[in-house]
Amino acid sequence: MFDWNDVRFFLELSRKGRLTEVAKALKVDHTTVSRRVLALEKQLDAKLFESTTRGYVLTQAGERLLPHAEAMESQSAIIQDHVGGENRNLTGVVRLGVPEGFGSQFLSREVKHFQKIHPEIELEFVANDRFVSLSKREADLSITLERPKSGRLISRKLTDYTLRLYASRDYLDNHPPIQSKEDLKDHTFISYIDELVPDPQMLYLSEFVSNPNVTLKSSSIVFQFQAALAGAGLSIMHCFVADEYPSLVCLLPDEIEVRRTFWLNTPEDIRDLARIKAVTQFLTTLVEKKQRKLLGLIPC
Known part of the structure; x- marks a missing residue:
């Protein structure tokens, strides 16, 4: 049986591509990252990465392992969330990818209300009008200008x-x-x-x-x-x-x-986490409350 902890190092290297960046993220030495990945390759008897000038890229074996490793990561988070006790459910970090205008000029003014309700949840906003990759954990939730056409996501219309x-x-x-x-x-x-x-x-x-x-x-x-x-x-x-x-x-x-739509996207495997549901509920309630403002129905 391979060491489950080594999967963490595999996932981070698959996302970041460089030992030094993984080491910084996991707060270890880069030699530790290399050692843990090599240990996983030995235990699985498979080469998972190729070293290139662009960094480490997944081999075919690594590509096959990736979805299983992501599932393990998600299940680990769910176990901690569900078994950790009610007082721990509404804690942790939620990273939200948002269009720049909506994030910096709308959500930034409203987020204080969420902080009052859920002071133990730390919010991170990635202001980006391009798609952020939820599968690569660049964010936990995303708000996009159009509905994603692929991926294991729950996508719903947030607001016009x-x-x-x-x-x-x-x-x-x-x-x-x-x-x-x-x-x-x-x-x-x-x-x-x-x-x-x-x-x-x-x-x-x-x-x-x-x-x-x-x-x-x-x-x-x-x-x-x-x-x-x-x-x-x-x-x-x-x-x-x-x-x-x-x-x-x-x-x-x-x-x-001009009338456009914002879509709220959530990975299927984390949609039931308490902190994810709390952020989703806050966003849904907020846009319902501010519907006239969002639609420009306040006299200009």
């Missing part, structure tokens, strides 16, 4: 949300008036860098403006928002953020409106 076109009062005071979409040709825009957009759904400006004069681009929605707030141009922004700022004016709301 609305974006509209905004400009600062300072910008509007110094530029031609905007009364129709035709007037937009005389104005400058702030938007994404096309080739760096992680999801085509985010290229919404071209849906409403033909050949917009985009003079400022950023991969960060927070940068775009701050630039628009400072008067650098017009920008399509989340209503749940922009509507809170009196210095921003919503333009042509009946003609320019």
